[in-house]
Amino acid sequence: MSEQNLRSHVGPYFGEFGGRFVPESLIAALDELEATYNTAKADPAFAIELAELHRTYTGRPSIITEAKRFAEHCGNDVRVFLKREDLNHTGSHKINNVIGQALLTKRMGKTRIIAETGAGQHGVASATAAALFGLECVVYMGEVDTERQALNVARMKLLGAEVIPVKTGSRTLKDAINEALRDWVANVENTHYLLGTVAGPHPFPTMVRDFHSVIGTEARQQMLDEFGFLPTALAACVGGGSNAIGLFHAFLDDADVKMFGYEAAGDGMDTPRHAATLNYGRPGVLHGARSYMLQDEDGQTMESHSISAGLDYPGVGPEHSWLKDLGRVEYRGISDAEAMDALRLLSRTEGIIPAIETSHALAGVIKLGKELPAGSSVLINLSGRGDKDMETAGKYFGLLDAAKAGN
Amino acid sequence: MISQTSAVLKANKAAGNGNLIGYFPAGYPTLDESIEASIAMCQNGVDVLELGVPYSDPVMDGIVIQEATMTALENGFKLKQTFDAVREITAKVDTPVLVMTYWNPVIQYGIENFARDLAAAGGAGLITPDLIPDEAAEWLEISDKYELDRVFLGTPSSSPERMKTACDLSRGFVYAVSTMGITGARAEVDANARKVVAKVREASETANTAVGIGISTADQVVEVNSYSDGAIVGSAFVRAYADGGVEALVAKTVELSARLKN
Ligand SMILES: Cc1ncc(COP(=O)(O)O)c(C=O)c1O
Numbered sequence: 001m002s003e004q005n006l007r008s009h010v011g012p013y014f015g016e017f018g019g020r021f022v023p024e025s026l027i028a029a030l031d032e033l034e035a036t037y038n039t040a041k042a043d044p045a046f047a048i049e050l051a052e053l054h055r056t057y058t059g060r061p062s063i064i065t066e067a068k069r070f071a072e073h074c075g076n077d078v079r080v081f082l083k084r085e086d087l088n089h090t091g092s093h094k095i096n097n098v099i100g101q102a103l104l105t106k107r108m109g110k111t112r113i114i115a116e117t118g119a120g121q122h123g124v125a126s127a128t129a130a131a132l133f134g135l136e137c138v139v140y141m142g143e144v145d146t147e148r149q150a151l152n153v154a155r156m157k158l159l160g161a162e163v164i165p166v167k168t169g170s171r172t173l174k175d176a177i178n179e180a181l182r183d184w185v186a187n188v189e190n191t192h193y194l195l196g197t198v199a200g201p202h203p204f205p206t207m208v209r210d211f212h213s214v215i216g217t218e219a220r221q222q223m224l225d226e227f228g229f230l231p232t233a234l235a236a237c238v239g240g241g242s243n244a245i246g247l248f249h250a251f252l253d254d255a256d257v258k259m260f261g262y263e264a265a266g267d268g269m270d271t272p273r274h275a276a277t278l279n280y281g282r283p284g285v286l287h288g289a290r291s292y293m294l295q296d297e298d299g300q301t302m303e304s305h306s307i308s309a310g311l312d313y314p315g316v317g318p319e320h321s322w323l324k325d326l327g328r329v330e331y332r333g334i335s336d337a338e339a340m341d342a343l344r345l346l347s348r349t350e351g352i353i354p355a356i357e358t359s360h361a362l363a364g365v366i367k368l369g370k371e372l373p374a375g376s377s378v379l380i381n382l383s384g385r386g387d388k389d390m391e392t393a394g395k396y397f398g399l400l401d402a403a404k405a406g407n
Numbered sequence: 408m409i410s411q412t413s414a415v416l417k418a419n420k421a422a423g424n425g426n427l428i429g430y431f432p433a434g435y436p437t438l439d440e441s442i443e444a445s446i447a448m449c450q451n452g453v454d455v456l457e458l459g460v461p462y463s464d465p466v467m468d469g470i471v472i473q474e475a476t477m478t479a480l481e482n483g484f485k486l487k488q489t490f491d492a493v494r495e496i497t498a499k500v501d502t503p504v505l506v507m508t509y510w511n512p513v514i515q516y517g518i519e520n521f522a523r524d525l526a527a528a529g530g531a532g533l534i535t536p537d538l539i540p541d542e543a544a545e546w547l548e549i550s551d552k553y554e555l556d557r558v559f560l561g562t563p564s565s566s567p568e569r570m571k572t573a574c575d576l577s578r579g580f581v582y583a584v585s586t587m588g589i590t591g592a593r594a595e596v597d598a599n600a601r602k603v604v605a606k607v608r609e610a611s612e613t614a615n616t617a618v619g620i621g622i623s624t625a626d627q628v629v630e631v632n633s634y635s636d637g638a639i640v641g642s643a644f645v646r647a648y649a650d651g652g653v654e655a656l657v658a659k660t661v662e663l664s665a666r667l668k669n
Contacts, residue, residue: 021510021537023467024573025587028564168473169463181466186588188564285511285537286464298486299515300463 006252006328012202015325017318020201021285022181029188034203036108041210046103053099054214057132058089060096061218064226064379069349070362074369079377081231082352083219083247085384090128092121092355092384093215093243094196100211102129105192112136112191116180118145118173118239119310119357120152121384122196127161129194137161140179142172145309152388170303173239173313177287197240198317201288205317212246219379220250232376233258233368236383237360238278238331239310241317243383248329258330261320262364264306265333275304277316278324278331291318307336307392310357310384338363340396343386355384356392408554412455412503412531412579416615416636419454425632425667428617429453429660430507430641431648433492434461434484435475442495444648444656449502451657452664456496457534457639460489460508467536469591471642475649486512490528497529505556505579507534518545522553532556532579540576547576558582561607561616563599574611580636581607581616591642593621596631604635628663638663 011018020030040046054060062084071080085093105113113135117123123139130137139156143165146153156163169175177200184193198205198212223230234251236244238261251257266274274280281292284299294302294314306312323329334342339356342363347353354362358381365378372378386393394400419426429448435441449456461476461484468476493504506525513521513533525533532555538546540559550557556579561570564587573581585600586593600618607616618631619639631638640663647659 019542020539021542022539023536023562023584024539024560024565024569025562025584027539027569028562028566168477174464178464178466182469182589185467188587284514287466288537295511295515297515299512300480301511 007249011206014319014322016283017291017321018202018205018289020288021290022201022288023185025185026188026201029184030201030203032108033104036104037203037207040104040107050100050103058095058099059087060214061222062087064219064222067346067350070346071369073345073349074366074378075372077374078369078372080365080369081223081377081379082382083215083379084382085215085243086352086354086358086382090121090125091387092125093212093246093381094122094125095128096214096246097196097208097211097242098122098125098129098194101192101194102133102135105135105194106133108192110190110192112138112187113194114138114140114180114183114191115194115196116140116173116176117196118142118176118312119308119355120145120149120156120388121310123161123163124152124155124159126194126196127156127159130161131159138183139163140166140176140183142166142170142176144171145173148392149309149388150391173309174301174315181287197242198245198319199240199287199289199291199315205289205319208242209245209249209319212242213249215243215246215381216248216250219247223379229377230254230257231379232372233260233378235260235262235361235365235368235378236381237262237311237357238316238320239313239357240315241320243381245317245319247381252328259328260364260368261329261331262334262360263331264308264311264360265335266305266307268335269333273305274333275306275312275314276333277314278320279333281314283321286315289318291321292316292324308339308356308360310355311360332364334360334363340393342366343393344397352382353386354382355386356389358383410556410579412505412556413615415454415503416580416617420636423669425629426454426617426637427452427628427664427667428455428457428637428639429644430457430459430639431644432459432461432472432476432479433489434479434482436478437482438484438488438492441479442492444653445492445496446499447653447657448644448660449496449500451660453502453660454637456502456504457507457641458489458492458496458504460486460506460512462509462512465509467589469589469642471645472590475645486516490524493525493528493530503531504529505531505534505558507536510535510538519549522549522555526553526555530555532558534558534582536560540572543576550578560584561603563587563603565606567606567610570606571610574607574614577614579615581614582639583607583616583618583635585618585620585622588620590620592623596621596627600631601634625663625666629666632667
């Protein structure tokens with residue numbers, strides 16, 4: 001494996017993955033987006049505008065918190081650091097990409113954004129940016145997800161977005177993306193599709209990664225400045241893969257830093273009810289790119305299963321497929337039960353309630369820490385906060401019944 | 408090589424007639440019924456059949472075709488049955504049968520395996536809504552080897568360069584997407600449709616082009632044939648079948664094709 005130049009790699013292809021498998025109707029819009037992005041990237045004024053918004057609106061840089069009491073559950077003498085993306089405005093990493101793409105929307109002169117959302121975090125971030133920049137906003141969300149993330153539906157509506165529940169297929173994130181693509185084909189003239197993860201046709205995987213790479217760029221410098229070393233390992237949850245690549249990217253050429261991505265294993269890795277795309281999928285084409293995906297022998301996309309709406313997706317970004325095949329990142333599965341235990345553990349040891357998505361990375365580190373040599377350190381992307389998950393967690397742990405019973 | 412599809416389209420036009428290209432999903436509502444329906448369309452006025460492969464994530468399709476293809480999948484449609492359907496249809500009628508498929512099923516079956524089995528079943532070629540020429544290197548080679556048609560899309564937003572590529576690399580015809588949008592009936596077929604066809608003519612002197620997306624009435628079929636090489640109708644046929652079975656489907660076919668033949 002080539003260790004030295006992974007960071008400089010850009011799309012459309014990541015090895016055999018990536019590309020553009022979309023109807024011809026969308027090519028002109030993708031070309032326009034790519035050209036606009038490339039111009040912006042070369043324009044110092046764009047970088048300044050984005051950085052200023054992150055400083056005064058998103059709340060960047062996000063801090064690093066050492067999780068000492070949580071670390072006691074992660075093996076012997078292992079230090080655990082949390083990159084606090086949960087403290088960003090709107091409560092997750094998703095805003096990093098959204099602000100970037102909203103600025104591009106303005107540059108393209110478009111007046112309407114559409115977005116897909118699973119957990120609702122990307123939808124909330126998109127609705128927020130739409131309010132800030134005066135754009136019309138429509139969010140597609142699987143009907144199942146509108147139920148399990150009802151709080152975020154209310155947030156999006158309050159922010160002035162229209163939320164359209166998607167009733168086709170598995171009624172989750174995959175179908176929300178289909179519906180957003182259909183809307184985009186019809187309205188591409190005035191509409192930008194603000195895709196929320198590092199999947200989709202080129203230039204999305206590269207562009208969304210670049211907007212999130214601020215996570216790892218900050219974290220790498222913070223580790224050096226505040227602690228004087230780089231972590232032994234990085235850990236992040238992987239749905240489409242945006243928070244993971246955002247953390248990993250700055251470290252890709254640090255050969256000594258190991259990387260672990262945690263997929264949702266749903267009922268368990270030994271059951272068919274999971275969302276462990278990189279572990280159990282095979283390469284195919286879904287939502288405009290070639291990548292690993294969960295599919296049957298006919299190439300029909302299979303339904304994924306996870307308690308976490310944001311990880312409940314049978315595809316994954318093409319750069320992750322490439323990093324998996326290169327052996328640069330190791331991808332593992334975490335079950336619903338393991339994730340929920342980790343959610344409670346972080347809450348009780350650190351006073352930080354993480355999102356269920358994020359809890360998959362935390363659960364992964366509880367196991368990983370026991371494999372690492374003493375004195376190791378792990379940096380986790382704490383991709384989001386758990387407020388949106390209180391309904392699910394309350395039911396899962398029986399807290400709501402207890403409250404009703406007056407306990 | 409001579410494309411069977413192109414030969415039919417050109418012969419009808421030369422005789423002063425129009426062309427009706429009709430879509431029906433394989434396996435809808437069951438395999439046998441879809442074969443029966445397809446044959447009935449070919450026997451009652453459809454000049455080229457577009458047989459759809461049901462797929463879990465049909466991003467170019469509106470609700471009518473989505474629902475039909477989901478029904479087919481729920482009723483157990485398997486990809487291999489596409490070839491059974493093509494074989495049985497072409498055994499009964501001479502109409503060229505193009506298979507309309509999203510690209511992932513072809514990749515998973517193996518592009519060469521798919522081409523070989525399609526050719527062996529008597530199929531004419533493929534319409535590939537989510538495969539652009541830029542990503543089609545392997546398909547170009549294999550479709551040459553098996554002498555299959557390959558239909559790429561030209562759209563209102565295609566640049567002149569891209570339109571030329573679509574014309575140069577398509578065989579059979581270029582699918583002129585009438586409007587920016589997905590399949591489904593529309594009250595009016597865009598003025599855009601004329602513009603797209605004009606762009607095709609500008610890009611190529613020889614390419615056939617048929618107009619699809621949104622066409623559902625006999626007037627639209629006649630109008631589109633006045634400036635292109637054919638009208639493609641999908642949702643209107645599927646809806647007719649959903650409402651009234653083969654009988655209604657035949658009636659729709661007759662209605663849409665009647666004014667094309669002199
Ligand atoms: C907090 C949080 N983390 C992670 C994810 C998963 O997305 P990705 O893999 O793109 O980071 C989501 C998606 O909704 C999320 O809300």
